[in-house]
Every structure is written in structure tokens, then in C-alpha cells.
Amino acid sequence: MGTRGRSIIGMDVDELISLLNKAFADEWLAYYQYWIGAKVVSGPMKDALITELLEHAADELRHADMVAERILQLGGTPLLEPKEWYDHTNCGYNAPRDFHIKKILKQNIEGEQCAIDVYSKLLKITRDKDPVTYNMALQILQDEVEHEEDLQALEEDLADMLA
Ligand code: FE
Ligand code: FE
Ligand code: MG
Numbered sequence: 001m002g003t004r005g006r007s008i009i010g011m012d013v014d015e016l017i018s019l020l021n022k023a024f025a026d027e028w029l030a031y032y033q034y035w036i037g038a039k040v041v042s043g044p045m046k047d048a049l050i051t052e053l054l055e056h057a058a059d060e061l062r063h064a065d066m067v068a069e070r071i072l073q074l075g076g077t078p079l080l081e082p083k084e085w086y087d088h089t090n091c092g093y094n095a096p097r098d099f100h101i102k103k104i105l106k107q108n109i110e111g112e113q114c115a116i117d118v119y120s121k122l123l124k125i126t127r128d129k130d131p132v133t134y135n136m137a138l139q140i141l142q143d144e145v146e147h148e149e150d151l152q153a154l155e156e157d158l159a160d161m162l163a
Pocket of ligand 1 (some may be wrong): 027030059060063115140144
């Protein structure tokens with residue numbers, strides 16, 4: 001990265017790159033979990049959920065892109081092998097083996113709650129240390145908070161409908 005851009009970072013850059021690669025693995029796995037969930041989901045209100053899942057998948061892929069760009073700016077390399085995602089992920093991957101809408105909602109809400117924790121921590125770590133990564137983490141966190149809310153609202157609608 002640019003030498004002045006690097007010099008303003010008040011923390012260990014390699015450690016920061018390693019944290020960003022963990023988030024990068026999370027984003028790809030979240031992308032796939034949403035994408036495949038939209039394919040297999042069944043049950044009432046599934047069309048509304050499919051629309052939401054596909055929007056979220058697109059957001060997660062955009063997040064992976066943002067994180068990869070920041071890793072490269074910092075002089076690092078984004079994980080090159082999909083199999084490495086499993087070694088680095090914070091939030092893991094929850095295969096949607098049960099296709100019922102309730103189960104898929106629950107799994108994705110858990111994923112969003114994990115993502116919210118990951119970016120909250122990244123914000124704390126980079127505050128006053130790396131404004132560029134801080135700003136990126138804040139933008140992503142805003143999306144993850146919206147994702148959780150979207151899914152919990154659908155969960156409530158579904159519960160009302162089934163009541
Ligand atoms: Fe994300
Ligand atoms: Fe999300
Ligand atoms: Mg949404």
C-alpha cells in the first residue's frame with residue numbers, strides 16, 4: 001500500500017490483515033448460505049423470504065469485495081482457496097439441511113448476529129487506530145444490523161400467520 005497510508009495505522013498491520021481475512025471468509029460463507037437457502041427453502045411465505053435471501057446474498061458478496069480491497073490496500077492477500085474459508089471463519093457455515101422456512105430463517109438470523117459481533121469487535125479494535133478500516137467496518141455493520149432486522153421481521157410475520 002502507499003507508504004503514508006500505511007504510516008497512519010496505529011496497530012499491527014499483519015494482525016489487522018489476519019482479522020480481515022477471517023471476516024472475508026465469513027462473508028463468502030454467508031453469501032453461499034443465503035444463495036443456497038434461497039434455492040431450497042420451502043413452506044409458507046417462501047417467495048417473500050427468497051427475495052430477502054437473494055438481496056442479502058448480494059450484500060454479503062459486496063462485503064467480501066470491500067474486505068478484499070482493504071486487505072490488498074494493506075499489502076495483504078485475500079484467502080486464495082475456498083477450503084481456507086473453513087479454517088479462518090468466525091461464524092462458520094450452517095448448511096440448510098432442513099429446508100423449512102422457519103429453520104432457514106433461524107440459521108440466517110444466527111449468522112447475522114455473529115456478523116454483528118465480528119464487526120462490532122473490528123470497530124473497537126480499529127477505533128482511533130485505522131480510520132479507513134473503521135469506516136468500512138461501520139458500513140458493513142449497518143448492513144448486518146439491517147439484515148438481522150429484516151429476518152426477524154419476517155419471522156414475526158410468519159409466526160402471526162401461523163397463529
Ligand atoms: Fe456481510
Ligand atoms: Fe448480513
Ligand atoms: Mg434486506
